[in-house]
Amino acid sequence: MFVKVCGLKTFEQIDKAVELGYDAAGFVMHKPSRRYVNAEDAAKLITYAQGRIKTFIVGVSFDEVKEAAHLADYVQVSEAVNLPNLAYASDRDERDTECALFVYDASRGSGIYKGFPEWLSAYRDKLLISGGLNPGNVADAVKAVRPFGADVSSGVEKDGVKDYELMKKFIDAVRGADI
Template sequence: MTRLKICGLRRLEDITYANELKPDLIGFVFAAKSKRLVSFRQAAELRKALSAEIQAVGVFVNEQAETVAKLLNSGVIDLAQLHGRENRNYIRRLRQLTDKPIIQAFRIASQEDTEKARDSIADYVLLDNGMGGTGEQFDWSLVTGFDRPYFLAGGLSPDNVAVAIDRCQPFAVDASSGLETNGNKDYDKMKRFVDTVRLTR
């Protein structure tokens, strides 16, 4: 059964939408260059309004492991998603500081990239077109036969997610920009996405 993640929530309205639609996971983006950036304080407030049924993921780019662990251990987030240059040593260090799950993101542009993702020591890997939130998909043929649980991201929308699930058989699908209108989360797009995934899986 394909799990659902909606990333880039940053307004109370977004949390209200999520609480109604109940994706498995939502994402708070802590990457400084992202237009979906939220502060740690904002995330903590939004988390208080989030249904206990939904897990929160923190998206980081080259953040200090101690900071990531603090957010995990305090309950602001349940999982960490690493989108920068974090390597095995970083993940090992983070595991010394917390027992919460880790997702490592990979930009997939070649078969070599999929091999690197397959060898990750993170609990899960996320396969994307770029640094996240680009709204563009990669060549899905590169993950044919990928033999570990992974999050599929990159350009997913209500219009293509059924094909993505059928073709790629991911553990989870992750959407952000494909669920927005004028830079904000769009309830109707979120609902269509959630309904489509649930009908497909």
């Protein structure tokens, strides 16, 4: 199962994600986010990660991420832009939207777990579930939804900072549920 950790801001966090076996790292260019990185820092982080872990540049709109989009493996935004590497983030059933991955955030950015609707099964082969996932609930979510992958951000943080032990517990829970 594909596992992404989002909101990374340092080379050390990338190293930890790689060491733990995460498949992807996300870098947030949405200014209101406490995980925000500017285009210059995003480019440095993506370049550092290349060849070791898949990279996502993350924003709400394409305008937010366009300066670094060409560097990332996936562009995760909440608008239907015509990109072959679009990771379309939505909480609505929009099957007509062409995308490489469909990211469903159950919490709509709040980090509070709210479960997943039945219609997500239509996206299963390209679905990344996110939103309020943490080491304590991700195994049940994976078993219930059977997505392509899982995405975490605040669920592996202590005091707003990525925590190595929580990152390890999260990926172990995902891998244990992926039977």
